[in-house]
Amino acid sequence: MGNLPFIVEDLAHRFDIDYIEPPVFSEETVRIGASLAPEFACLPLKAVVGTFVQALEAGADTLLMGGGSGPCRFGYYAELQRRILEKEGYRFNLIVLDPPSTSLKAAYSGLRGIVGPDVARLGTLVRELKRALAKVVVFDEIEKWVLALKGREAEEGSVARAAEEARQVTSAAFTGKEIRRARREAQLLFEEVPLDDNRQHMRFGLVGEIFVVLEPYFNFDIGNWLGKRGVVVERCVHIADTVYPGGRNPIFGYSDRQVARAASPYLTHEVGGDGLLSVGATAIFASRGFDAVIHFLPFTCMPEVIAKSVLFRVSEEMGIPVLSLTIDEQTGRAGIETRMEALLDLARSRRRRACREVAGLSVAT
Amino acid sequence: MRVGIPRALLFHHYGDCWLSFLEALGVEAVLSGPTSSDIVNAGVIHADNETCLPVKVFSGHLLELKDNADVILVPRVISQGYGTCSCPKFLGLPDMARALAPDLPPVLSPAMDLGDRRFLWLRDWYKVGRALGCGRLATAVAVRGLVESLKAHDVETGCESENDGALSVGVAGHFYNVNDPHVSLRMLERLQGMGARALTIEQSSEREARRQAASLPRKVYWGFERRLAGAVLHWSRTASVSGIIFLTSFACGPGSFIGALLEDELSREGSVPFMTITLDEHSAEAGLVTRLEAFTDMLRRVPARKPASAALERGAVL
Numbered sequence: 001m002g003n004l005p006f007i008v009e010d011l012a013h014r015f016d017i018d019y020i021e022p023p024v025f026s027e028e029t030v031r032i033g034a035s036l037a038p039e040f041a042c043l044p045l046k047a048v049v050g051t052f053v054q055a056l057e058a059g060a061d062t063l064l065m066g067g068g069s070g071p072c073r074f075g076y077y078a079e080l081q082r083r084i085l086e087k088e089g090y091r092f093n094l095i096v097l098d099p100p101s102t103s104l105k106a107a108y109s110g111l112r113g114i115v116g117p118d119v120a121r122l123g124t125l126v127r128e129l130k131r132a133l134a135k136v137v138v139f140d141e142i143e144k145w146v147l148a149l150k151g152r153e154a155e156e157g158s159v160a161r162a163a164e165e166a167r168q169v170t171s172a173a174f175t176g177k178e179i180r181r182a183r184r185e186a187q188l189l190f191e192e193v194p195l196d197d198n199r200q201h202m203r204f205g206l207v208g209e210i211f212v213v214l215e216p217y218f219n220f221d222i223g224n225w226l227g228k229r230g231v232v233v234e235r236c237v238h239i240a241d242t243v244y245p246g247g248r249n250p251i252f253g254y255s256d257r258q259v260a261r262a263a264s265p266y267l268t269h270e271v272g273g274d275g276l277l278s279v280g281a282t283a284i285f286a287s288r289g290f291d292a293v294i295h296f297l298p299f300t301c302m303p304e305v306i307a308k309s310v311l312f313r314v315s316e317e318m319g320i321p322v323l324s325l326t327i328d329e330q331t332g333r334a335g336i337e338t339r340m341e342a343l344l345d346l347a348r349s350r351r352r353r354a355c356r357e358v359a360g361l362s363v364a365t
Numbered sequence: 366m367r368v369g370i371p372r373a374l375l376f377h378h379y380g381d382c383w384l385s386f387l388e389a390l391g392v393e394a395v396l397s398g399p400t401s402s403d404i405v406n407a408g409v410i411h412a413d414n415e416t417c418l419p420v421k422v423f424s425g426h427l428l429e430l431k432d433n434a435d436v437i438l439v440p441r442v443i444s445q446g447y448g449t450c451s452c453p454k455f456l457g458l459p460d461m462a463r464a465l466a467p468d469l470p471p472v473l474s475p476a477m478d479l480g481d482r483r484f485l486w487l488r489d490w491y492k493v494g495r496a497l498g499c500g501r502l503a504t505a506v507a508v509r510g511l512v513e514s515l516k517a518h519d520v521e522t523g524c525e526s527e528n529d530g531a532l533s534v535g536v537a538g539h540f541y542n543v544n545d546p547h548v549s550l551r552m553l554e555r556l557q558g559m560g561a562r563a564l565t566i567e568q569s570s571e572r573e574a575r576r577q578a579a580s581l582p583r584k585v586y587w588g589f590e591r592r593l594a595g596a597v598l599h600w601s602r603t604a605s606v607s608g609i610i611f612l613t614s615f616a617c618g619p620g621s622f623i624g625a626l627l628e629d630e631l632s633r634e635g636s637v638p639f640m641t642i643t644l645d646e647h648s649a650e651a652g653l654v655t656r657l658e659a660f661t662d663m664l665r666r667v668p669a670r671k672p673a674s675a676a677l678e679r680g681a682v683l
Binding site: 037038039040041042069070071072073075076078079080083084087096266267268269270271272273275299300301302303305306307308309310312313326 | 412413415416441443450451452453454456457459460461463464465474476582583584585586587615616617618619620621622624625626629630643
């Protein structure tokens with residue numbers, strides 16, 4: 001999921017954790033997950049159950065899972081996964097990492113359960129976590145640049161190469177100073193990417209539930225797909241924004257309060273998960289003149305279903321095409337790509353129409 | 366001024382309190398009719414196709430009120446008790462209602478956060494009263510009456526009837542599904558017709574339910590589901606029912622998790638048989654009747670178990 005592998009690698013190195021790199025999502029993962037998890041559970045649960053089974057088969061003895069306290073179902077994932085896997089006869093130890101907002105004590109004891117004895121002092125723990133967070137921010141910034149530049153690169157593959165190199169540089173940085181230097185280097189790498197200014201590009205916003213938006217297996221690598229077709233993509237969900245304290249969202253650039261204000265004509269209350277963010281970000285993208293917004297959600301995701309039924313109104317009142325794509329274990333690539341192509345065509349014809357209007361020409365086509 | 370209230374979703378929980386609030390304000394309350402096929406169909410057409418059945422039914426009721434109400438009251442129930450939260454659908458319900466159709470009357474959405482011990486949400490209700498054109502004092506009295514009626518609503522404990530040998534089946538499901546004969550396809554009546562006594566969540570003791578729910582290793586944070594899980598565990602652990610039917614609706618989020626949780630917990634404890642029935646707008650009577658018949662027949666053949674020996678007879682469960 002997104003930059004998670006790099007983040008886990010960094011944390012494992014920092015806190016001296018022996019970990020098994022989970023296999024990348026595949027048909028097999030989804031098949032295992034879907035056969036074990038309850039039918040109407042959301043896709044992320046099924047996918048993670050599948051991953052856990054594969055990790056346990058590979059010899060893991062401890063599983064780490066995030067927690068929470070609703071209203072999204074994510075907070076209950078850990079308990080359900082424990083029951084499902086125990087029923088299958090696996091023996092393991094499950095550590096639930098609750099966010100501090102649920103319970104500071106649970107969060108702390110969860111953390112203590114995974115970090116090695118080297119970081120006995122609270123000060124060391126906090127310092128290392130701060131550095132890890134700074135690194136997460138850099139990783140997500142790299143991803144943001146990739147999405148923004150991919151559609152404008154002059155030579156195919158140059159952005160991917162820059163990203164590869166930037167990630168390597170960042171992975172090797174551990175102290176605060178090193179991380180700052182790595183960020184500068186990464187920025188330089190991206191600044192050197194030759195851009196094709198003659199290429200006409202669309203601007204698309206990407207909103208939705210974090211898991212399907214970030215995981216290329218489930219969104220069919222949408223960022224890359226759009227990039228190849230000359231679309232500049234901006235995404236509103238990032239791992240760094242989710243874990244960053246205080247709701248400042250440094251990567252997306254709009255704080256939780258700004259998002260809530262943008263969403264307020266359409267959705268006036270937090271609905272759990274990324275629901276409010278999806279609506280707020282769509283409104284922000286619309287007011288910034290984006291060509292279209294793509295909304296990804298897993299089937300039966302409660303917060304995003306609300307967002308989806310409200311986005312219809314945002315789309316109509318703010319005049320921005322919004323395409324909601326529901327992903328489940330049976331979604332096929334062709335179906336998604338056809339709809340994306342249709343959206344792309346729609347956005348292009350809207351752009352052309354707007355150009356003709358500005359020029360004072362007849363808009364009839 | 367006619368205030369419309371859709372007879373759906375949490376109206377089945379708090380309807381009396383809302384109606385008495387409006388009565389105290391002296392405004393006319395208009396209720397949508399009982400759920401019918403037309404209402405369900407209208408909801409299915411207009412509501413987002415991925416929402417759960419109760420929300421679609423709610424949308425149908427809302428559309429029915431379109432022409433005969435000036436405003437529509439859709440309270441936003443944020444929590445149903447301290448330390449719990451509602452299903453996200455309830456949190457976004459008023460916004461969903463506003464996005465449903467362009468020509469709907471304005472939607473009033475006062476918050477109802479029963480877990481908030483400071484009662485800050487009462488301000489919303491005061492504003493509603495004022496917006497409906499009532500005086501300050503009358504509104505304050507009405508709000509006070511709302512708090513009183515909600516308190517009375519909370520302590521209302523169910524009557525735990527003695528097991529008199531008749532086959533009793535626990536029906537665990539949301540009030541708005543179980544208590545709506547059209548949606549639940551008259552399931553309670555049907556069970557009664559088959560000679561089984563149907564117990565619902567309301568009839569279980571709230572205190573017992575709370576105690577049993579606390580025994581789960583991870584707290585269930587959805588208010589209603591906590592009550593439901595507690596009641597089911599209470600039924601199963603005291604063996605006060607012969608079997609439990611878990612009634613959920615298609616695409617119900619919390620239901621999918623709580624159903625799996627209870628199924629696992631009950632099979633671990635080697636408790637009473639447990640059947641899940643999923644309802645959607647296409648549910649037909651024949652399918653339901655066949656399953657109910659099969660379930661009650663099976664319960665009759667399995668000898669009634671005593672609570673103490675329940676754990677020993679793991680092999681005999683569904």
